[in-house]
Amino acid sequence: MRELEELDKQLKNSSEREVFKSGYVSIIGRPNVGKSTLLNSLLGEKVAIVTPKPQTTRNRIRGIKNLPNAQIVFIDTPGIHKPRERLGEFMVKEATLALKDIDLAIVIVEPRVPELADERLIDVVKTSRNKFRFPVILVINKIDTVKKAELLPVIDEYSKLMDFSEIIPISALKGDGLDILLQKVVEYLPEGPKYYPDDIVTDQLERFMVSEIIREKIMNLTEDEIPYSVAVEVTQWEEKEGIIIISANIYVEKDTQKGIIIGKKGAKLKSIGTEARKEIEGLLGTKVYLELWVKVKEAWRKKPGVLRELGYQ
Ligand SMILES: Nc1nc2c(ncn2[C@@H]2O[C@H](COP(=O)(O)OP(=O)(O)OP(=O)(O)O)[C@@H](O)[C@H]2O)c(=O)[nH]1
Ligand SMILES: [Mg+2]
Structure with a gap:
């Protein structure tokens, strides 16, 4: 009996020693690439609005994902674009603010070889990464719209632009690749506490x-x-x-x-x-x-x- 109790104690101790990870993870990209769709899919709940039109999201939106061994605070952001009025300037500022004080950035792109605007986006990310030092995962979204063979040149061209920690193809809409993405996100997070109670999915009013x-x-x-x-x-x-x-x-x-x-x-x-x-x-x-x-x-x-x-x- 005593032996069993002892064993139980040991097991408890070892599970308590298992590290708990947490951190802030920004979702960054050009307008309409599927940032908000990704946030909603990862959470399994709609916390951010989604439309087929670019520049839907105007503010940073937090969504909290609880896992047995981690808590991830995702930050959805407005699409980074060349602003034409003050509202646009605000939106781009919101997005670039989300490239500070974070533990990881997810940069999300269309499943196409990068064009000039994508290169500019990667430059913005790179500058912040060099200054604030965080890992960057490149997510190629909407793979349900292309053939597998079409992805290879996309991965190739993006790898030339920056040394990403990981490159992960997904479909935020269909849910493909999200398990791998979550697993990788947790891998790169530091050990840390829960920032939010378990029952909170978003801090929006x-x-x-x-x-x-x-x-x-x-x-x-x-x-x-x-x-x-x-x-x-x-x-x-x-x-x-x-x-x-x-x-x-x-x-x-x-x-x-x-x-x-x-x-x-x-x-x-x-x-x-x-x-x-x-x-x-x-x-x-x-x-x-x-x-x-x-x-x-x-x-x-x-x-x-x-x-x-x-x-x-
Ligand atoms: N086929 C396909 N469509 C997708 C996928 N992910 C998102 N979309 C569509 O892309 C459009 C834009 O999605 P959003 O999630 O609003 O994109 P966003 O990056 O948040 O856009 P902004 O807030 O405007 O910057 C919507 O019509 C989505 O349904 C995907 O994996 N596959
Ligand atoms: Mg959005």
């Missing part, structure tokens, strides 16, 4: 997530410059018995855009509202009454004061 869901529906249901001219602000949040009443303002830059978002007899706004409400109800786990107002804030993307008000500072 519910209000922000609601405004993002509304923005996603608008981006999906509109074309041309409209998706980029829109900002959403939740203005009212009232919890009543069995229902939450939420009001939000949708800001556009011009009167004509307001008309397009509202649509014929309000049809477009109605679709946006219905789609957003359904998803928000899923997020909050309760019935929601969603009220949307479309307002014009002229050229808001160029105005520092307005950008600050909308959380883009």
